[in-house]
Amino acid sequence: RPLTVAILGSSGAVGKELLALLEERSFPVGKLILLASHRSAGDIQSFCGTEVKVEETTKDSFKNVDLILASAGSSISRKWKDTIQSSGALMIDNSSAFRMDENVPLIVPEVNPSDAIKHKGVISNPNCTTILLALVLSPLTRHIPIKRIVVSTYQSASGAGAMAMEELEKLSQEVLDGKTPKSKVLPYSLAFNLFLHNSPLQSNNYCEEEMKMVNETRKILGDPELSLTATCVRVPVLRAHSESVNIEFTKPFPVKEAYEILEASPGVEILEDLENNRFPMPQDVTGRDPISVGRIRQDISNPNALELWLCGDQIRKGAALNAVQIAELLLPKNYE
Numbered sequence: 225r226p227l228t229v230a231i232l233g234s235s236g237a238v239g240k241e242l243l244a245l246l247e248e249r250s251f252p253v254g255k256l257i258l259l260a261s262h263r264s265a266g267d268i269q270s271f272c273g274t275e276v277k278v279e280e281t282t283k284d285s286f287k288n289v290d291l292i293l294a295s296a297g298s299s300i301s302r303k304w305k306d307t308i309q310s311s312g313a314l315m316i317d318n319s320s321a322f323r324m325d326e327n328v329p330l331i332v333p334e335v336n337p338s339d340a341i342k343h344k345g346v347i348s349n350p351n352c353t354t355i356l357l358a359l360v361l362s363p364l365t366r367h368i369p370i371k372r373i374v375v376s377t378y379q380s381a382s383g384a385g386a387m388a389m390e391e392l393e394k395l396s397q398e399v400l401d402g403k404t405p406k407s408k409v410l411p412y413s414l415a416f417n418l419f420l421h422n423s424p425l426q427s428n429n430y431c432e433e434e435m436k437m438v439n440e441t442r443k444i445l446g447d448p449e450l451s452l453t454a455t456c457v458r459v460p461v462l463r464a465h466s467e468s469v470n471i472e473f474t475k476p477f478p479v480k481e482a483y484e485i486l487e488a489s490p491g492v493e494i495l496e497d498l499e500n501n502r503f504p505m506p507q508d509v510t511g512r513d514p515i516s517v518g519r520i521r522q523d524i525s526n527p528n529a530l531e532l533w534l535c536g537d538q539i540r541k542g543a544a545l546n547a548v549q550i551a552e553l554l555l556p557k558n559y560e
C-alpha cells in the first residue's frame with residue numbers, strides 16, 4: 225500500500241534534498257507531509273508536480289504516518305521521538321541524538337544493511353564524515369583487517385547549514401569587493417579562511433565532530449576496539465566534504481587490489497587521471513551520489529598502510545541519500 229511519509233525539518237538543506245530524492249528515486253509515497261517550525265509553516269514545496277504546504281509540527285503531526293525522515297537537529301528529534309514511536313511510525317533520524325544508543329541501528333546501507341532490521345522504531349543516519357569514510361573502509365577491511373585509521377577532513381560549509389553556505393558566499397564577495405578586509409572577517413568566517421571544526425571540545429582535546437568519527441565508525445563496522453584518530457577542519461567549500469585517509473592493515477595491502485576492490489564497491493567510484501595529476505575534487509561530487517576516491521598509494525613510512533583521498537557530497541550521500549537508502553532497505557516486501 226502507498227506509504228504516508230513525513231519529512232521533519234523539510235525547510236533545511238537536507239530536508240529539501242530528502243524531498244528531491246524521494247521524487248528522483250520514485251520512493252513509494254502515497255501521502256507526503258512536510259513538517260517544520262512555526263517560522264516555516266505555510267511555505268510551499270513541490271513534490272512530483274504537486275504543491276505541498278509546510279505544516280508546523282505538533283503532537284498530532286505523526287498520526288497514521290508510516291515513515292518519518294527527521295533532519296531538524298538533535299533537540300527536535302529528542303522532543304518528538306516518543307510521540308513518533310507511539311504513532312508506530314519508523315523514524316530515520318539524521319541527527320546525532322540516538323546514534324550511539326544500543327537499541328538504535330546506525331546504518332550505511334552498503335556497509336551494514338542487516339543491522340537495519342534490528343530497529344525498535346528508530347534508525348540513525350551516521351554523521352556525514354563517517355558515512356563517507358565507512359563506505360571506503362568497509363570493503364577494504366573485509367579483504368584485509370584494518371588495525372588503525374588516521375583521517376583528516378576538509379568539511380564544506382553545508383555541514384554547518386544553509387546559513388553557513390550563504391555566509392561563505394556573502395563574506396567572500398565582501399572581501400573581494402574590498403568591503404571587508406580579510407583580516408576583519410568573523411573569527412569563524414570561511415571567507416578565504418579555514419578553521420578546526422568548532423564543535424565542542426571534549427576533555428581529551430578532540431572536538432565532538434572528531435569523536436563522532438571514532439565512535440560511529442566503530443559501531444558501523446562492528447569493531448569497538450578499532451583504532452581511529454581524526455582531525456576535522458572546516459574549509460571554504462560549499463557542499464562536499466573531502467578526507468585524507470591513512471589506513472593501517474594487519475599486513476601489506478597491494479595498491480592494485482585496493483583499486484580493484486573499491487572500483488567494484490557500491491556507492492564508490494575511482495576518479496583520477498594520474499598523467500594529468502587529476503584527483504577527486506568537491507566540484508566533481510557535488511549533487512552526485514557516489515563517493516569519489518583517488519590517489520591510493522602505499523604509505524612510504526609503513527609497509528602495512530595505504531593512503532587515499534576521497535570526496536563526497538555532504539548533503540546527498542552524507543545525509544539525505546543515505547537516509548532514503550535506509551528507508552528503501554525497509555520497504556514492506558509486499559508493497560505493490
Ligand code: 2RA
Binds near residue numbers: 352353382383384433
Ligand atoms: C558538520 N558533520 O559538517 C557536521 C554536520 N552534520 O559540521
